[in-house]
Amino acid sequence: xxxxxxxxxxxxxxxxxxxxxxxxxxNRYFNKDLRFLINPDCYHxxxxxxxxxxxxxxxxxxxxxxCHKTLRKKGFRQPFFDDLSIEREWDIRKRVASVFNxxxxxxxxLRDYNEYLNQVEDLTFDLVFSPDxxxxxxxxxxxxxxxxxxxxxxxxxxxxxxAADEATKKRIAAEQAAARERRREAxxxxxxxxxxxxxxxxxxxxxxxxxxxxxxGKVMLKRREKKPMPNPDRDIPMRDNTSSAVPSxxxxxxxxxxxxxxxxxxxxxxxxxxxxxxxAGGDFVPDRYKLQKQVPKPPxxxxxxxxxHYTTGGYDVRDYYVQAMYEAFAGLGVFVDDxxxxxxxxxxxxxxxxxxxxxxxxxxxTASGFGxxxxxxxQTKNVINYL
Amino acid sequence: MAxxxxxxxxxxxxxxxxxxxAQLSATREKTNALAKATISERxxxxxxxxxxxxxxxxxxxxxxxxxxxxxxxxxxxxxxxxLRLLNHYTAELLxxxxxxxxxxxxxxxxAIFFRRFYVANSIMTYPPTEMLKTCLFFGNKVNGxxxxxxxxxxxxxxxTAEGILAGEFLLCQGLRFAFDVxxxxxALEAAxxxxxxxxxxxxxxxxxASKTARDILKFSPLMTDAYFHxxxxxxxxxxxxxxxxxxxxxxxxxxxxxxxxxxxxNAPPQSxxxxxxxxxxxxxxxxxxxxxxxxxxASCRSMxxxxxPARMTGYWxxxxxxxxxxxSLRKLRKCRDPDRFDLVALxxxxxxxxxxxxxxxxxxxxxxxxxxxxGDDDAAVFGNVEERDAKRRKVKKGLEDPFGGPL
Numbered sequence: 001x002x003x004x005x006x007x008x009x010x011x012x013x014x015x016x017x018x019x020x021x022x023x024x025x026x027n028r029y030f031n032k033d034l035r036f037l038i039n040p041d042c043y044h045x046x047x048x049x050x051x052x053x054x055x056x057x058x059x060x061x062x063x064x065x066x067c068h069k070t071l072r073k074k075g076f077r078q079p080f081f082d083d084l085s086i087e088r089e090w091d092i093r094k095r096v097a098s099v100f101n102x103x104x105x106x107x108x109x110l111r112d113y114n115e116y117l118n119q120v121e122d123l124t125f126d127l128v129f130s131p132d133x134x135x136x137x138x139x140x141x142x143x144x145x146x147x148x149x150x151x152x153x154x155x156x157x158x159x160x161x162x163a164a165d166e167a168t169k170k171r172i173a174a175e176q177a178a179a180r181e182r183r184r185e186a187x188x189x190x191x192x193x194x195x196x197x198x199x200x201x202x203x204x205x206x207x208x209x210x211x212x213x214x215x216x217g218k219v220m221l222k223r224r225e226k227k228p229m230p231n232p233d234r235d236i237p238m239r240d241n242t243s244s245a246v247p248s249x250x251x252x253x254x255x256x257x258x259x260x261x262x263x264x265x266x267x268x269x270x271x272x273x274x275x276x277x278x279x280a281g282g283d284f285v286p287d288r289y290k291l292q293k294q295v296p297k298p299p300x301x302x303x304x305x306x307x308x309h310y311t312t313g314g315y316d317v318r319d320y321y322v323q324a325m326y327e328a329f330a331g332l333g334v335f336v337d338d339x340x341x342x343x344x345x346x347x348x349x350x351x352x353x354x355x356x357x358x359x360x361x362x363x364x365x366t367a368s369g370f371g372x373x374x375x376x377x378x379q380t381k382n383v384i385n386y387l
Numbered sequence: 388m389a390x391x392x393x394x395x396x397x398x399x400x401x402x403x404x405x406x407x408x409a410q411l412s413a414t415r416e417k418t419n420a421l422a423k424a425t426i427s428e429r430x431x432x433x434x435x436x437x438x439x440x441x442x443x444x445x446x447x448x449x450x451x452x453x454x455x456x457x458x459x460x461x462x463x464x465x466x467x468x469x470l471r472l473l474n475h476y477t478a479e480l481l482x483x484x485x486x487x488x489x490x491x492x493x494x495x496x497x498a499i500f501f502r503r504f505y506v507a508n509s510i511m512t513y514p515p516t517e518m519l520k521t522c523l524f525f526g527n528k529v530n531g532x533x534x535x536x537x538x539x540x541x542x543x544x545x546x547t548a549e550g551i552l553a554g555e556f557l558l559c560q561g562l563r564f565a566f567d568v569x570x571x572x573x574a575l576e577a578a579x580x581x582x583x584x585x586x587x588x589x590x591x592x593x594x595x596a597s598k599t600a601r602d603i604l605k606f607s608p609l610m611t612d613a614y615f616h617x618x619x620x621x622x623x624x625x626x627x628x629x630x631x632x633x634x635x636x637x638x639x640x641x642x643x644x645x646x647x648x649x650x651x652x653n654a655p656p657q658s659x660x661x662x663x664x665x666x667x668x669x670x671x672x673x674x675x676x677x678x679x680x681x682x683x684x685a686s687c688r689s690m691x692x693x694x695x696p697a698r699m700t701g702y703w704x705x706x707x708x709x710x711x712x713x714x715s716l717r718k719l720r721k722c723r724d725p726d727r728f729d730l731v732a733l734x735x736x737x738x739x740x741x742x743x744x745x746x747x748x749x750x751x752x753x754x755x756x757x758x759x760x761x762g763d764d765d766a767a768v769f770g771n772v773e774e775r776d777a778k779r780r781k782v783k784k785g786l787e788d789p790f791g792g793p794l
Contacts (some may be wrong), residue, residue: 005589282397287389287671288642289581296580297598320573321580327569329642330578331395331618333388333676337407 021047023054023063037076042069042089043084051076088127094123099147101157102260103164105378119260146259288329295321389671395618399565404503412466419745422509427460428581433725461721463775468715469510474610475712476500476515478702479608483523487542490530491605497526498609499568506615512724513557520546521554529566548740553734571604571623576748578627578638580687585641588634599630605697607691617687621680625687629695631642634682643677752765 020027021034023046024185030033035046062069085214100120107113118378120203126139147154211219295318297305304310305317365379395401406414457728477498484494501522505515520543527534536548559566579597582588603626608614613622628635647670670676702708727733 282394283390284394285568286391287668292584296583299576301581321577324573324577325578326391327571328396328574328581328620328623329389330391330620332620332624332642332672332680333392333403334395334401334618335679336401336405336616336618337683340405340410341407 023050038079039071039075042067043088092127108262116260400569403565405564411615416466418509422511423463429725472510472715473505480519493526493530495570496568497522499614511722512727514728517730518554520551520557524551532760543723550731553730569619571619573625576622576760577702596631596634600626602696607694610694611690613690621684625691628688643672646673700783
């Protein structure tokens, strides 16, 4: 518990301040509607008239002697508690709680969670009660830093908390609705029961009236036997409401730096795949040669680099150079003998070769003989596998 | 693996048309055996021709005796003979290309098409003289030169456009529709750029070496199986080494210039990644790789040296060459596939068959005139379910062998 002597600045001992505005000395006797307002910057109370008078035009200094805070009218509000030190603590706690808004689900163990709570409480205590200016400043700094660094996380947590609150509200509403329904059904049932009894009674009376004399006892016995047993299905219309749609508060997602120990590792959201790679990871950076900036002159009679017959169509000597260099060094390290022997596979599958080899096995063929006449190959060049 | 090699490994030249020597000869033997088996079956099953002009030839079986005893079969070509004929016809193709003054790329592409086609098809099955022209024609197309079939055919005696086009689709199938052939010519130009860049190489020497190497590239790799066993850059360097050993040595030394640097096992973790990259780099450009590349190029060089450009004229009409191939040619005349050797007829027959099949498909697919359209709209639009299933089965069958059935 906070020692009384170390009250934070701005503490005004409760007492006659409720009855007299310390600024304008108006008291309740003169003004029945005396309302005291405070500004959370310094928690000095003053009456609403004073606030209007001093702060309506522009921000001004706090009228209390020795308080140099500049206050705005917007910041004034009515305190909730009489004791303004509690008001202040309440404000600070609200602020801390909105920043350190982790729940137990975020932690691996209960112990970790308790550690966390302890840490937060220490910080809050420093903020609220510490007599040491430095410690307070330090706590303030820690809070600010944490807020800066963990903005997204805090927001997530807040949203999750909100969702959880809403879920709870919904659950409670659902429970209430279910209870109402149960009550209504029970009332209905009771009413039915009552009517049934009445009818039975009347029937019994009728029967008794119609029965010959002296046989009333027998009639009554008979009726009792006929009386249906109470229907168990009807009597217990209990509904299982626990399974009503109450979404469990799924844990908020956040990936924290280890500010607190024992935070659960949240699964990171799947990384979006990069853009589609046309070459499927293929690499076009040559390993064996370096392309020169200066493109050498191709060994042709025509000056293809400058001749408009070539350049107009988009011919670029550099492309030629790149291609030529590639061809000169591609496959130098491909040893067909070893590789093809090792793979144990012919260029064509041996079975395929057998089926096509000499192609003599069958008299008829499935290959249609046309399609590649004069017309078919106009576009061959375009179709050719460029690789 | 170097980025360039990774890219080369994606090519059809590597994927479909690269073999080790053992694989290639095994495939050729298999092709030969299959051809023998099927041709003999065909010869036996077909009735002997009523009259055939007996040809002279002491070594070959007498055709008249073959006629009398239907069980007699001609002597078939051996794989070695087939290979000799293949080289002979490749030389013919190069001669034709030179005569028609086609560009180097067209010439080489056609020749490689021709050689590739006869890896999995026997010379006994499809006529090489016809395929040769088709290859030239198609080589033009692939290189973006679109000739009129008629005009092209006019270059050759006893050739029609029909005959050239007849084998075209067949060729495409035989090539597995891999039309891109990677040649070493442009690579040679780039090698010259590099040598020039070093700055201390005599330019006239470069010019001579370039010309010699180009001449080699224009003949030797096309006449051998170099394209099947080596990559274009290796072939280029092999040719360069034949032309000028020193220049070749220079290129290799400059390319694989890194000394081997062992990685430090105790390196701090930050630099370990960089160290691994450096290690990989030194592996790619280090002495071990250099020696391996040198070995590959040396074996390629010895292959190219078997067919130096000086031999080019030797293939054409010299008595020695004629004597060498004459027996094989004579044999070939006897043992060719009776059903397949006439490409035009074969093409026509296949076309007709396809047309027939197509007609049949059309009739099946048509909705009967009397059927009520309002009752079953889907059937009206898509044909009924059974037909669709049948089509799907057909398509599925096709998918299993995307290149179609046997040729």
